[in-house]
Amino acid sequence: MDTTITVILVEDHTIFRTGLKVILADEPAISIVAETGRGGESLELARRHRPDVVIMDISLPDLDGIEAVRRILAELPETRVLMLSMHNEPEIVCAALSAGALGYLLKDCASDELLEGIRTVMRDELFISRHIAGAVVRNLMGLTVDPADQTALPTLSPRETQVLKMLAQGSNNKEIAWHLGISVKTVETHRAQVTRKLNLHSIADLTRYAIRSGLISPE
Template identity: 75%
Template sequence: MDTIKVILVEDHAIFRTGLKTILDDEPAIEIAGETGKGLESISMAVALRPDIIIMDIGLPDLDGIESSRRILDAAPECRVIMLSMHNEPEIVCAALDAGAHGYLLKDCAAEELLEGIATVLRGETFISRHVAGAVVRTLLTQSKPASPASPKLSPRETQILAMLTQGKNNKEIAFELAISIKTVETHRQQLTRKLNLYSLADLTRYAIRTGLISP
């Protein structure tokens, strides 16, 4: 297995040390760098080109959302997971709009953090189950249904898209549809490629515009 290079961006040293302890126990993960400042995280990401950046929001110089936006402009191959104490859907949506690939709360279990890393490495979006529902409801109030747009999704792709916007992960979708996780991943990759939409926020907005989901 290839080494997964990770940068930690967290201004609280004790919490950052705890993250390092969790990730150091994973043989495939290498902590390539760490910082407590947003501006430094940008230069570090450009220099080190990590696979994953675990980003706090409340940083002392430049907040994590704007830092993520600048990082992804300069190094779009990086994948950012926000790890924050904020569970307000408006903040989660702002992070996703900035390009974040995942959003976890700081009280999440180590297993959920590792699941989030694995998920975004597959090119998918991972959002804590504790905030996913509220995020969808917020997006619903911000958008109005419109006529369906092309390209046309298959019935199965449409079904999986609807379930994704409900905050369900691949394993849950596979169980409910009685298909394999690999099949779910294939359909998910196909629908995101067709739509050229890769964040959950954008997929949800598409589902709202086309009337697939409604308030």
């Protein structure tokens, strides 16, 4: 079975993009299938190649990376997006995650962290640069919410609530299936029901909802 991770690079600085290619070229399990310096073109390339992962900058000359993420995932929801940016402001990170990105790294990250980020989002898990994770969590989870004022979950079944909680804690579909003793297909069905009922489609939004509902602690 082919386990190669296909990647598209979206970065407008040619020198930096070349550096990324050098790093990833040493990884036999990763294959760069396309590259561009423009956000608009990234959508065309994603349609053509249907990559596993798109590594996306935010500051692009024609279409900003966050809007590019929205457009790509609207057409190709199975694609994982890992943002790689110089911006470390929590508001920008949260906007990228809410758009559907599964990961966010700073451009001064080590190559090992980049590779870890790619592997993590491939497991459908959230990955945030360790240097900004604390600030992002505080912003994303809304720590001003009164813990006593927990949102009720009347529309979710007990099993759907379990799946939501485990997704928010970072578990992927296979891990949830193993823990609950059900099939991966059943987990996928429950996950689809949760996103439909709550109208929340990104892991970041589901996690924020779980925090505000008291299902998990914002640690």
